[in-house]
Amino acid sequence: MEEKKHTMTMLVDNQPGVLSRVSGLFSGKGFNIESLCTAPTMDPKVSRITIVTKANPPVIEQVEKQLRKLINVIKLRDMTGARAVKREMALICVKARPDLRAEILRIVDIFRCKVIDVGTEHYIIEVTGDEGKLKALINLLKPMGIKKIARSGSLALYREPK
């Protein structure tokens, strides 16, 4: 059966140990994690965890059921597909040789990202977007020489009814 990427978000009790219950479930059951983000919500007692995982449909069904079974998971939603918006942020440190600086800035402009640090040898670029946008940007910057990259992992929210 075909493996597919799934983005899941869950509201969990904002308590010590909850993140390790969630991540421990993935490692203990042999599920894979591509990315994981967590931060508090408007309610200080509740955090939101967003996980991107890749698996075939029966495994995804198990992942979701197992997550729901955790006592500290209040609500879980599969955010895969177009009904949710998804964004990821990346900080990319790219080599900036004098002859390429203009080209890099042009790319930054096209992708509507920001240069947030400048040195004689580098730029640090801040970019936010969906997975496709980040991938495209990284592909364009790769030939210039990416020195370091830090990615946030995906965040997702369901679209509200229009």
Place this chain on the structure above:
Amino acid sequence: MKLTGAQILMEILKEEGVDTIFGFPGGAVIDIYDELIKTDIRHILVRHEQGAVHAADGYARAGDKVGVCLVTSGPGATNTVTGIASAYMDSIPMVILTGQVPTQLIGNDAFQEVDIVGITRPCTKHNYLVPSAEAFPRIIKEAFYLARSGRPGPVLIDIPKDVGKAVIDYKPIKEVQLKSYNPTYEPNMKQLRKVVDLVEASQRPVIFAGGGVILSGAAAELTQFARNVRIPVTTSLMGLGNFPGTDPLWLGMLGMHGTYRANMSTGACDLLLAIGVRFDDRVTGKTDAFAAQAKIVHIDIDPTSIRKNIPVTIPIVGDCKISLQHLNQLIEQTDLTDIEKKRQSWLDQIEEWKNTKPLAYKQEDTLKPQFVVEKLYELTKGEAIITTEVGQNQMWAAQYYHFDRPNHFITSGGLGCMGFGLPAAIGAQMACPDKLVIDIAGDGSIQMNIQEMATAVQSGLPVKVVILNNAYLGMVRQWQELFYEKRYACTGMDCAPDFVKLAEAYGALGLRATKPQDVEAVLKEGLAASGPVIMDFKVDREESVYPMVPAGAPITEMLLV
């Protein structure tokens, strides 16, 4: 009301109906023990914390209460892990109270500090490190609620020493509610109606019932259902006793050491009603071949059990008892006049399997372990509570002792944990003081928690241990015989204590039989004794358990005697 944490714990334990605790003291729980002796809760002092957990497990299974253990921090806590893992696999309602170093020392590698919440996270239903005395009452209440509701399981509470001492203003908590925890008890009626249609339409139905039916107290409902619709019943190891072992519709146990007729009928059935089971690999064998011709209905309270190992036609999330009650009502409204006739050829086929390939062993002059269990069954009229160790002894107990009622067969099913039987028997005896409680043991396993003989003697618990002594780690030896060309790597137990003298050393009675002719007399004397007894049966060393399905093979491909 101003109370200390330890006093609050006692208050809530009483409120939750706890009258027995299995435990072992130490520095981190000394304040709790100091309060415990002021109550009328009975404390059973074990000799090893693993024993406390298995005893609480046996206590919970033989009775209808949550099993409770109390141990100290560090080594006391780590010694509970195996017992907790076993209870988790078998979904046994338990609360484990562990001491922890004082709050301000946590994380300092303090003396006897261990992160038991981290260690037991994957083998508890839930666990808590108590963050403050104020949070303690709610946590205790939640722990009992979680342990016994939904799919039951062990819940651990790690209690820093200062929480036990702290004085707070205590207000009893009336009700526990968890916004993130809402087990589904009521099944979907539409789905249940489909089940009734399938039951009517099917030619070759089989019921497969598991530990979930026992846990939800639904054995009577299951039996009524099976008899009304004339469907033969098999169970998992954990489900033995769900359906009378003497009923003509009884197929025997399913799986690796299941009966020929149970495995064959599951292979041939066109409808499998799986209730309160989780399709362990020891039951299914090769999953693609399991009940391959059947529509499968799966009823379980835990959604994660459904479609985990086996694809099903009709998934039903719900409590086994409530579901079976609904099914029984629906069946009452259904016209079943022809059912006898309709089932006849299927039941004839099963009868033929039963007669041609019965559960059997080679009759020789030697003392056969199966014979010991048969005699035990006969002499106790099938009324004893049987606990087991793990290995061949466990399988022979399951095969040759027949259970007519639930909660009488207590075994470490999912974890298969050697050393379970004796402490579990102690717990079962505490729950049922008037019952005969017998641990059917192996010579290897019994040595893993033999120290609990002292517990039995001290607490005046007359448990009986029947050792099927083959001087081997017999089940492993059997695999070596069958699949490793008889290379018996490290499975000979060539040095063992003299179990008769050992019993005597503990202040118990020790008896021995070496010939078939001695078995009855030894059993009679041992079972009649008023205190704990070890009976050592020197059995045929290389006897094996049959039928056997090699791991990973279809369950219809059995090795027979």
